[in-house]
Amino acid sequence: MFGDLRRFDAGISPGADWFRQWLDEVFSDEGAADIRSVPRGSFPMINVGRTDDAVRVYVLAAGLAKDDLEISVQDNVLTLRGRRDALPGGDDSERKRPCFRRERFDGEFVRSIALPEGIDVERAEARCHDGVFEIHLPKREELKPRRIEVQTA
Amino acid sequence: MNEVARHEPQAGVPARERRSSAMRPPVDIYEEDNALFVVADMPGVTRDGLSVEVDGNLLSIEGEIGIDMPEGITATYAEAQAQRYARRFTLSHEIDAAAIEARLEKGILQLRLPKKERHRSRRIEIQAA
Numbered sequence: 001m002f003g004d005l006r007r008f009d010a011g012i013s014p015g016a017d018w019f020r021q022w023l024d025e026v027f028s029d030e031g032a033a034d035i036r037s038v039p040r041g042s043f044p045m046i047n048v049g050r051t052d053d054a055v056r057v058y059v060l061a062a063g064l065a066k067d068d069l070e071i072s073v074q075d076n077v078l079t080l081r082g083r084r085d086a087l088p089g090g091d092d093s094e095r096k097r098p099c100f101r102r103e104r105f106d107g108e109f110v111r112s113i114a115l116p117e118g119i120d121v122e123r124a125e126a127r128c129h130d131g132v133f134e135i136h137l138p139k140r141e142e143l144k145p146r147r148i149e150v151q152t153a
Numbered sequence: 154m155n156e157v158a159r160h161e162p163q164a165g166v167p168a169r170e171r172r173s174s175a176m177r178p179p180v181d182i183y184e185e186d187n188a189l190f191v192v193a194d195m196p197g198v199t200r201d202g203l204s205v206e207v208d209g210n211l212l213s214i215e216g217e218i219g220i221d222m223p224e225g226i227t228a229t230y231a232e233a234q235a236q237r238y239a240r241r242f243t244l245s246h247e248i249d250a251a252a253i254e255a256r257l258e259k260g261i262l263q264l265r266l267p268k269k270e271r272h273r274s275r276r277i278e279i280q281a282a
Contacts, residue, residue, distance in 0.1 A: 041179065042232070044196075045196075045232040045233045046230070046232050047228065047230065047232060047233050048228070048229045048230040048231070049222070049227060049228045049229065050226065050227055050229050051223050051224075051225050051227075052225065054223075055229075056222075056223070056226065058220065058233075060196040060197060060232075060233055060260075061196060062194040062195060062259060062260035062261045063194070063259050063260065063261045065259060086181055086192070087181060087183075087192065097183050097184060097185055098183065098184045099181070099182070099183040099184075100182040100183065100184070101181060101182040102181050103180055103181065104179045104180065104181050104192065104193075104194050105179070105194075113230070116229075130196065130197055130198060130219070130259065130260045131194075131195075131196030131197065131259045131260020131261065132196050132197045132220060132260065134220070
């Protein structure tokens with residue numbers, strides 16, 4: 001499903017346009033970035049999709065179990081908080097061994113995203129599997145699209 | 154499901170193009186006396202969707218994101234822009250490719266790449282003069 005999402009993103013798609021990406025990096029003040037946009041690779045990655053009756057938020061947070069992510073909604077802003085230790089159980093011993101790459105996120109994070117209007121927070125649900133959290137946010141009844149029957153005159 | 158349809162590899166698409174639509178999972182790599190360790194973040198990948206392969210001295214890690222999406226969903230915002238992860242590393246000769254172990258838990262792949270017996274580091278005792 002995530003494969004075709006790139007066209008929805010106003011930003012740069014990875015790999016597809018390396019030259020523009022490079023230009024944007026070199027002349028970074030050319031374009032204005034959204035004040036709340038995040039750099040590529042922020043942890044956790046978030047995808048948002050919409051169906052007729054709900055908004056679905058997918059949080060890609062590898063290594064987090066059910067109780068490790070705190071999800072809250074206030075004034076249509078969804079906030080995700082948590083902590084992810086890149087290499088658990090290795091405080092002292094970890095420092096002693098040679099490390100070649102350290103790209104994975106380590107530590108605490110807080111991320112917020114704005115939701116569309118009209119979410120029924122009371123009926124929101126979330127579940128997780130394989131490091132992905134799915135948050136289901138139903139729309140309020142009165143905001144669901146309704147089919148209007150045409151009456152015969 | 155038309156707009157966010159699954160991204161099936163198509164026969165007509167050259168391999169290089171398909172590869173470009175994969176995300177590069179972040180990794181940590183560290184070494185201990187007897188083995189190298191690779192830890193990769195691949196959220197959404199299940200055991201069935203994971204493939205770890207060694208071909209000669211090339212280690213390939215690939216994973217398909219398996220998330221059930223409801224019918225008729227349209228994406229409004231996407232940071233993860235591909236259906237799969239892929240990353241490759243070249244191994245050095247002292248790795249015992251046949252003995253590589255993989256573990257996948259909560260979207261984290263952990264690989265242990267043991268060194269061949271004769272390459273393991275040995276502590277050298279210093280004799281008193």
